[in-house]
Every structure is written in structure tokens, then in C-alpha cells.
Amino acid sequence: xxxxxxxxxxxxxxxxxxxxxxxxxxxxxxxxxxxxxxxxxxxxxxxxxxxxxxxxxxxxxxxxxxxxxxxxxxxxxxxxxxxxxxxxxxxxxxxxxxxxxxxxxxxxxxxxxxxxxxxxxxxxxxxxxxxxxxxxxxxxxxxxxxxxxxxxxxxxxxxxxxxxxxxxxxxxxxxxxxxxxxxxxxxxxxxxxxxxxxxxxxxxxxxxxxxxxxxxxxxxxxxxxxxxxxxxxxxxxxxxxxxxxxxxxxxxxxxxxxxxxx
Numbered sequence: 001x002x003x004x005x006x007x008x009x010x011x012x013x014x015x016x017x018x019x020x021x022x023x024x025x026x027x028x029x030x031x032x033x034x035x036x037x038x039x040x041x042x043x044x045x046x047x048x049x050x051x052x053x054x055x056x057x058x059x060x061x062x063x064x065x066x067x068x069x070x071x072x073x074x075x076x077x078x079x080x081x082x083x084x085x086x087x088x089x090x091x092x093x094x095x096x097x098x099x100x101x102x103x104x105x106x107x108x109x110x111x112x113x114x115x116x117x118x119x120x121x122x123x124x125x126x127x128x129x130x131x132x133x134x135x136x137x138x139x140x141x142x143x144x145x146x147x148x149x150x151x152x153x154x155x156x157x158x159x160x161x162x163x164x165x166x167x168x169x170x171x172x173x174x175x176x177x178x179x180x181x182x183x184x185x186x187x188x189x190x191x192x193x194x195x196x197x198x199x200x201x202x203x204x205x206x207x208x209x210x211x212x213x214x215x216x217x218x219x220x221x222x223x224x225x226x227x228x229x230x231x232x233x234x235x236x237x238x239x240x241x242x243x244x245x246x247x248x249x250x251x252x253x254x255x256x257x258x259x260x261x262x
Contacts, residue, residue, distance in 0.1 A: 066176055066185040070168040074161045075191070077117055081125050083157045088120065089130035095238040095262055097129060097254075100136040100219075100228045101163075103146040104178065108138075109167045111232035111248035116164070118251045129258060133159055135216055136223035138230045143216050146173075149183035151212045152201040158193045162186060236261050 082090050099116070101108045116131070123129035133154070135147040146166055153162035165186050166173070176182050180202075187198045205211040226235065231248035238261030245253055 066169075066172055066182055068165060068169055068172070068185060068189040070165055071189045071191075074164050074168075077120055077164065078161050081120060083160060085154055085157075086133040086159060087130055088133070088160045089124035090127040091130065093124075093127055093130035095123075095129045095236060095258055096132060097258075098132045098134050098235040098237075100134045100223050100226075100233040100235075101231075102136060102138045102144070103150065103163065103166050104144055104170075104173070105138050105230070106170065107231045107248060109170050112163075112167050115232070115249065115251045115254055119254060120160075122255075123258060128262075131160070133163065134219045134223065136219055136228055136233075143213060143220075145178050146183065147216050148202060148206045148212055149186065151215060152198045152206070153187060153190070153193060155201050156193055156197065158190050161190050161193075165189060238262050 078088070081088055084091070097119070099112075101112055119129065119131065124131055133150070135144075135150065137144050137147075150159050150162045150166065153159045169186070173182060184195060184199065187193055187195050201212075206213070223233075226233075226244070229246050231246075233247070234245040234249055234254060234257070236243045236245070236254075236257045238258075240261050243257040243261055245257055249257075
């Protein structure tokens, strides 16, 4: 409902006086010099309006706002695929792929976007493979801020959408810096994600010693133990054994490994 403005107080008599006053003013002729000033003022106002319209029509897009791309693509890619916590795909899938990556790594971005969408469509959606997200920093800091945003989204079952959008919008992350505002813009672009709940999870569990930090530390320790190097890495496990793919495996390499462990 729009804002309601109260009327001017007064009874019928005061309304009649107001109307009479208006009529009296309208009936009084404007002196010639006054008419010239009115015409000049109108001309200036029309000129200013025309300039404003041209300015609006030619104004470039505002670059002071985070512009998230790939929102509809993320929905199409991950929508309808079972997702819980770090898992994407059916919990009963016979093959599990642990995907180690660093959200703030340019090489990881290229590797992730070149392989994960195809694996989701061909294997995770039908239910033959489940993907398990493992955040693994290739920088000095093992707990990068972007990891926490993805973990908070994963608590609502949207960690993979968040990770995909983060990789897709790394240029915006570089332009604005990775902070809570940027991460909240990513969270807000996922229509079904409850942003206040996402923020509450960050505030509640994101501090030193919090549940998120412990999960991320466990990912880092596992990656170190397995000897994970830079770029996306995959550890595939299935009925026929285990395969390790390092240094950004291609989609074809990942598919061959899936066949080998199935």
C-alpha cells in the first residue's frame, strides 16, 4: 500500500474560501513583463527536461554495483539434482567423486567450468555419480573467506550453485574485493536461498573454532594427506576401485576414470 497523506483540516466553509481564493487569483491578469518571465521560465524548464531525458538515455550502466552473471544457467544446471551439504547427486550413487578446488584460483575456475557442468548433466542428474565438494586452498591461507560463503550456502543445499557462480564471477570478485557484501550478492542471486539465514550461519559458525572452520580445516588436512596439487583435483571411488586425477583433469579424463571405477 502506498503512503497515505492526510488532507488539510477544515470544514466545507474553509474549502469554499480556498476555492474562491484560487478563482480570484486566476481572474487577475498577469502584467506583460510578468508574462515574459513566465514564458522564459517555461522555456528553461523544457530545456532542462530535454537535457535530462538525453542524459538518462545515454547514461552508461552503473559500475558501482556487483553484476552477477550466470544466474539462470546455474538454476538450469543444478535445479532438480539432489543436494545436501557438500554432496551433489543421489546419496545412493555407486561412484563418488571428491572435487578439490580453490574458489579464488584462476586455474581452478577454468578447470571447474570446463568439467563440472558436463559431469552434473551426464552422471549426477541421472544418479550414477555423486560429487563431494572439498575446499582446498592453494594459497598460504588455508581458510579463504570465499570458502565460508559456500559453506553457509551448502547448509541450505545450495553450495554447488554458490561455488559455480563464484567461479563464473571471479572478475567481479577482483573488481570489488572478496568481502561480505560481495558474498551476499552471490547468495542473493540464488532465488531459493534464504539470505538472512545464510548470514546467520556465517555469524554463528564462521568464526575461529566454529563448525564451518572445522569442516574447512578437515578439507585442507585431507587434501594435504592425499597430496593434492594446484588446480582442480578429483578422487574417484566406486565398486571397482579408486582413481586420482590431478592438475585440472579434462572432462574426457574424468569420464574414463568413472568407467574404470564403476
